[in-house]
Amino acid sequence: MIVGAMVLFPAILDGLVRTMSTKKGSNFRNDVGREAAEALAKEAKKNELMLRSSGTMRSEKSDNLSSVCSKRGKKGMNQDCLIVWEEFGFQEDMIFCGIFDGHGPWGHLVSKRVRESMPASLLCNWQETLALLSLDMDFDNESDRNLCWFDVWKQSFLKTYAAIDQELKHHPGIDSFQSGTTALTIVKQGEQLVVANVGDSRAVLATISEDGSLVPLQLTIDFKPNLPLEAERIRSSKGQVFCLHDEPGVYRVWSPHGEAPGLAISRAFGDYFIKDFGLISVPDVRQRHVTSRDQFVILATDGVWDVISNEEAVKIVSSTAEKEKSARRLVECAALAWKSKKRGLATDDISAICLFFRSETNPLLSVPHVRIARGIYVPVSLSQLDFTIPNKHTQLLSHSLENMSSYDGRPSNAPVNHFEVRELNDESDFETIVSPDGLFSVCGFGSLLSEKSAKSTFPNLINFRIARLNGFRRVFAHATPLFFERGIARPETKEIASLTVQHCEGESLIVSIFDINKSEIPAYIERENEYRFLAVLPETLDGKRIENPAVLCAHCGDKEFIRVRCEVNKDPYFQLYEKYNIDKIWQDDIFPCRTYLRHCVLAARSLSEGVYDNFLDHTFLGDCKTTIREYLAAKGSGIMEEEPPDSVKTRYGG
Template sequence: MPHFSSLLQGLARSLSVGRDRKADGAGDGKAAAALRSSGTLGRGGSETFAAACSRRGEKGINQDCSIVLEGFGCQEDTVFCGIFDGHGPWGHYVAKAVRESLPPSLAGHWQEAITLASLIDGGEKRLGDLIVVANVGDSRAVLATKADDDDGAVVAEQLTVDFKPNLPQEGQRIRECNGRVHCLSDEPGVHRVWLPDRESPGLAMSRAFGDYCVKDYGVISAPEVTQRRISSRDQFIILATDGVWDVISNEEAVQIVAATADREKAAKRLVESAVRAWRRKRRGIAVDDCSAICLFFHSTPS
């Protein structure tokens, strides 16, 4: 169903933070069950269960935020999960503004896509087993699925691209728009985006909401959108900010969550593991904000 992707692409390009804010439902006054920041959602017999956790790092205000909405777009079988990582002096305001603006803006378009899907599919709407992932920036979504060897092992599958300016296609676009990409002498390996004639802003990603000073120089806000059906092997999905992924691998994250017997503590355990990894692996470097959402697909482990 490619129309889902095209609608999401168009919405992201036209989204204006802070405009057209409505209820968390789909514009008809019905509010979806919402989880912001740390906590759990979905204990009342729901087929899905979500746990979220966020920890402030050592750089000041926590610029991460997240949201989980049950019944998104007035569809009982639809869950919206979003995780947002701000940057710069006002990053925490931008992250929260996107968190509040994106779901209601998307909800109306989502209903249009559902209606179109029902027409194309002859009236059959199978949304409950569909994952649609849209990513801007360097937060990441990782799927945990059972391996094909039937031994019960759970493996990781990365669903998103970390949009860093050193990726060939990203760097090429930025340079073609007269932007510059290079590392600072004291940060080897950390590629940043700079204006043509100034050592500013030093953005460490190639796609982002805001950052208008470099939007004419190749930094874009268009997401990469993918979709797939949830199979019986798929167990859960992890959404986390780069504070987690900088020190925890995809496989490590999946194993940490899979080994947590109490699902309510899954996101907290992953975030706490990331904080410990920062202090162990990157001594002398300030711990970044670490946030994660764990969305489980089955009411009980399969």
């Protein structure tokens, strides 16, 4: 759609347009517009036109193809998030993409909040701006029409970014004083592309040059504090710009007296501690007319651009055999580059969106690949890139190059004769156990023995069944804040423990197995953040091996949790536990939460006597000696007779 042509709004927005033409107040118009836009967002989710996690989006009504991937770094939970919305606002030729990089103690919540607010707010402002214009305006030429089109979008982005920053400031559940996020968003409508950017994420266009080569064109500015215009604004607002001695070249925005923390970007949502000193959330908005030479655009956080150049990124994406896997390959290459280029530093979160303007294959983009590790394929041309494959992959890479003539570009389907339990560190590891139909299996050993309870957490689970897992035991040794939040913890008697599992030769557990969609992987990782994720291979009760591995949440240990999940920033640890006076997550001198234990026992009993006996005799207190059968007989008087509080009766009813 171009301003000046007839605009075909969906029915839900017809009322919005009519509303805008009335003399109602602006607050009323905004409320109506936001409600309509949010209704469209819900409809988009329902129709699977919106993607908010790693995966692929292909519209039936346009030629776009989007490849999306996000990988958690080594600084704690993943603070990156992203979104792709095809048929944005139910316009068949329009797509919205956004990528957000949070920072600070609450950065993960800030980035998600901005992601949730941005599309609907932008759509509302766009429709309002259009409604306030005359839709039958005539233009003397195409240039004037495009300028008007861009001005509508620019004003819409400026209003949206300003409104979201104000909403965030007053949000009752998110502390954005020393936390914030970048925001890089694009809208492609027909052959017009508009880009709005705050922060240091980057958009790079891949286009074919006059000599026929594929070259990068950077569409955005990395808003760093030392850029002349940015530094001038900051200093005129009494802020400071300088590097610390131990961070040469890393310029930050500081308050007038240099109090920590300093911020390494000059534009961001949130971060109100420094908003009065030159930090702004005003986006830089630009446009481009997409031509037949333009192939795709990459949106990525600084986790990519800190170690991968524009040229390298375009080469990686263009040489990926399957476009659907291009974002994942770019992210994996960046992760490898971090290991060689940033030795000793914690890997940042790494996220990318690759939006292809035409879904058919361009012969220019077909390049042979080699496999360097299970599930990781690298173009041969990557040998020319400026990073080194880690030593542990060198031999495998050499072997792959020698046998490249027989490589067909697909993962090996050779049968596995021996399965080894292995750790799953991030989303890409989870992808290795996803079934061909896009599902992954979860292993339940406590409350998830109840199908009803499992469905309260995973409403769309399928194929719930019972299996046996050898080599593990259950232990009540996990102090969880969840029981405090739900009012069922008894800290005075140390009855605060949830279940975990530990490796133990000779032990055997009866567990539940069920399948959920791979789109739930990011939420699953974040929800079970205290645990180690293991890929295990249970067997049926009659001893037959189950075909696909399942994810098991296993005992982690406090030191390992801090090292792996909070390598740089320990704030998540203290925010979750300190307020409940929990000084250790994993303890051997605590006892089962009474309501939770009763629920688990009833869940096991409801399955069968065999499952019930297995739970009682193969589940231990934190001392790893006392079984639950012994505990209930000796000290657990009244537990099984106690009804759970009304507020949790449905969830913990057995």
